[in-house]
Amino acid sequence: MFMKPSVKDNKRKAILDAATELMVLKPTATLQEIADHAHIGIATLHRYFSTRELLLDALALNAIGLVDEALTGILNDDSDMLRFLTEVFEVLIPLGSKMSFLSFAASVEENPDILAEEARVKQPLREAVEGWQTRGLLNAAMPAHWMITVMYNLLFVAWQEIQNGNLAKNDAPQLLVSTVIQGFGAPGRSGS
Amino acid sequence: MFMKPSVKDNKRKAILDAATELMVLKPTATLQEIADHAHIGIATLHRYFSTRELLLDALALNAIGLVDEALTGILNDDSDMLRFLTEVFEVLIPLGSKMSFLSFAASVEENPDILAEEARVKQPLREAVEGWQTRGLLNAAMPAHWMITVMYNLLFVAWQEIQNGNLAKNDAPQLLVSTVIQGFGAPGRSGS
DNA sequence: ATATAATGATATATTTATCTATCATTTATT
DNA sequence: AATAAATGATAGATAAATATATCATTATAT
Structure with a gap:
């Protein structure tokens, strides 16, 4: 209850x-x-x-919990990919400092509970990405794992850039969407 | 001498x-x-x-020096953007663990010498990016600083993925080029 | 082969961080 | 306003990390 x-x-x-x-x-x-x-x-x-160790574990679990909470609030309809991604970025960028745990903990953390939670939280986005690949919206030749990893890392990077004063908070979600979907290439140009 | x-x-x-x-x-x-x-x-x-502090400073300077060395070995002709970027990624991905200093040190390090060196090393790539924007090869609406930051971070991410066994060393440079230039979108699709 | 330099193991001192405990003060509850 | 709970400052104990010194062994140079 x-x-x-x-x-x-x-x-x-x-x-x-x-x-x-x-x-x-x-x-x-x-x-x-x-x-x-x-x-x-x-x-x-x-x-x-x-103890210090308990604090550090609590940090990781707190981060995972917040991300989970933020995602479950919006994860219902992935039919409009761009809209969906924008929403995900909007809710996760403010959690930037927490994102670093989901980006880096995997290589550092030894606590299996935390690693399991981390994988669980990342699962919905992974499934969405795979679905978009199947539907031809995302490059099917690119590993889904790579795309997920990049997105989580860029969430942290975007947060850092906002903190450093290099990026306007309100510009960040669109910039991220544009970055991951179109890359840096000039619009309308082929990358050949 | x-x-x-x-x-x-x-x-x-x-x-x-x-x-x-x-x-x-x-x-x-x-x-x-x-x-x-x-x-x-x-x-x-x-x-x-x-002392520990001297060691840490040496780590940062060593990282910067290696990146500098790697870049000066190839930075001569930026007329073919894709070829150029591929080369940059090829030489910098193996320096992945060092890249983290150039990605993150800025927020932590207070040593002004190190910060200055870091900015200096990043300068050539910044100029190349700005040139490509001017020539219409890169999205001129996207901040050059953002693109540079993303590229340096993805170099580290790629290195990590190789270390974790999730990415083949030989696939990494092309994957990175594709990621930053085209993004994840399916080839031939407009992002509208 | 000998001399010189570098190394690793070990001991010890010093500094720093963590943890535990106490108590007066502040803050919340009723 | 009286009571209970939470807090911060501080002190002290324990533990851990850093730094220094010594010496036998190994590697290098000549």
Whole structure:
């Protein structure tokens, strides 16, 4: 049954958000630095996450959960590919700092639960891509796995560019769609 | 004047290569782990790099130097864009683990020398891209900075995929060219 | 073959980070 | 306003990483 998130739950999520933000920028950040960045005392940080390892696992699970939640909110109709992709990018770009976990965790993470969750969350997009390939909307000669990997990475790149002030938040989804579907080539030109 | 690299220089580079490989995979690796991965004693590691910080700076500079070297070897004629890009990808994909420094270091690194070198190395490709935009070969509506950033990131992604066994080394350059120039869209289809 | 240099293993010191505990203060609840 | 809960600052204990030093062994050069 549904339980309304308590104050503690919200604080926990706020800590995870701040920690994610910092860890993406500086993976070697100490617990003290994380606490500072979250504007809490280190004692409180320990009350929420008793060890560093537990905190890191929680970061990954939180990221996966947020992506999952964002995707389930829109994954219902993939008949209009461009519309669908735009929506996916719109909801996932703001989760940029979390995306890095889905992009890189695979090579680093050893926790099997997390790896399984990660694969599960990525599954719907994979199926959509394969469907579009079958329908001739996407290049069937290109490995679906490659396309998924590229998209997840570019989500993170787009988020970084927004953070660095090089890209307008509102331009990002369209730019991403254009990038992955048409590439950089001039419109109307053959790539031969 | 030119000095032939000594045995020590070669060993130094070997250490940097091994360290880079590990640090990309595990940015929190300890000096002991780095020494193990390089198959040397930790005492020797300290003889080459007296502090961790010096080692990390050397990693970044080494990465930049190798990319620079690889690019200056081919950057002479950008009249055939596809041929040019293919060559760039061919020489840079094997440097994948080093590319991560050029992709991500910007946000972390504070050493101004390193940041300056990084910008300098990226300059030729930026100019080539802008030239192709002017000539109508690349989408002039897309920011050159975005295209450069995406290409550098995809170089790293491609390298990762090769490492993970998901992509054949020999397929990678063509796949990258196809990805950045045409995107994922089915050939011959308009993206409207 | 000998001398020189480099290396690895090991010990130790120093620094840094993590973890645990305490307590006064602040914040929320009723 | 009184009570309970949460917090932050701080101190101390433990653990881990970094840095330095020594020495026997191995590799290199002459």
